[in-house]
């Protein structure tokens with residue numbers, strides 16, 4: 290156990306190393322050990338376990354993790370300025386703290402846990418944990434990266450259903466746990482909940498951080514599900530869910546259309562006919578099971594038309610096609626109106642000649 294009485298406090302470290310927070314790295318520190326301990330408590334029993342902390346900064350959460358007598362704590366920090374103070378902590382705890390200087394977005398975590406005991410996927414979770422007060426600017430891409438790894442059972446999920454306890458901007462955390470019909474329901478709700486039990490544990494007011502950010506922060510705990518709720522590859526689910534929420538307030542017939550070229554209307558029809566979903570539903574009204582049906586039909590369509598998966602309605606060619614399609618539709622409507630007008634004029638002329 291580390292004797293913190295002999296260690297500089299986190300505030301001392303910030304002062305001694307003249308560490309001014311860097312906005313571009315979303316540095317908002319937690320100096321209150323009661324809060325850092327509360328975050329670590331949300332991770333469950335980590336004693337004797339292998340932990341990876343993302344963005345340790347001056348080490349508030351790091352200390353709270355070490356207090357739990359873990360077997361090994363790996364930390365990944367991008368800002369070089371924190372490395373010397375983390376090194377002091379590592380020396381004080383018999384080097385069970387391993388420091389990695391780098392960017393967590395392209396860090397291969399799999400290698401960190403080779404000594405840990407793995408568990409079969411459908412058994413209990415291994416004693417491996419990912420914990421972090423995440424930098425807000427990378428928290429969404431990072432959780433999407435981790436969800437993809439969960440789906441593929443790679444990285445820390447090669448060892449079983451590794452749990453995560455991470456912080457997010459409160460609104461983002463609320464989106465992750467939002468259930469059907471909740472106004473916060475979004476792409477993140479489906480992506481998180483189809484792969485994990487996702488719990489918002491508690492909210493930390495922005496005033497608890499140094500410097501104080503403009504936002505409050507939610508602590509979210511993730512436990513991967515034994516069986517994903519949507520049994521399709523991550524990329525298919527990500528694409529369908531992303532597109533469906535593209536027009537949040539509109540009926541899904543508009544957003545689902547963006548998955549397909551306009552000159553293949555039969556594919557859009559197939560999506561609704563085969564899923565038995567009303568095209569006038571709004572995205573937040575769909576259950577995960579209904580998203581699953583949309584993903585299955587979409588995957589089936591992609592098997593039959595392999596180019597469909599790469600179709601991007603925002604590409605220059607697609608936008609030109611959409612413009613051309615709309616122009617043609619308008620021209621044909623004008624043509625119909627002109628024909629109706631000519632017919633009406635002819636009727637009037639016929640009637641007039643009848644009464645003359």
Ligand SMILES: C[S@@+](CC[C@H](N)C(=O)[O-])C[C@H]1O[C@@H](n2cnc3c(N)ncnc32)[C@H](O)[C@@H]1O
Nearest residue numbers: 314317318319344345346367368392393422424
């Ligand atoms: C919100 S602060 C949290 C610091 C500390 N854990 C705490 O709670 O006081 C985020 C930390 O992540 C680090 N960081 C930012 N971007 C990073 C990245 N791409 N990879 C690794 N660390 C990063 C920052 O330097 C900072 O130390």
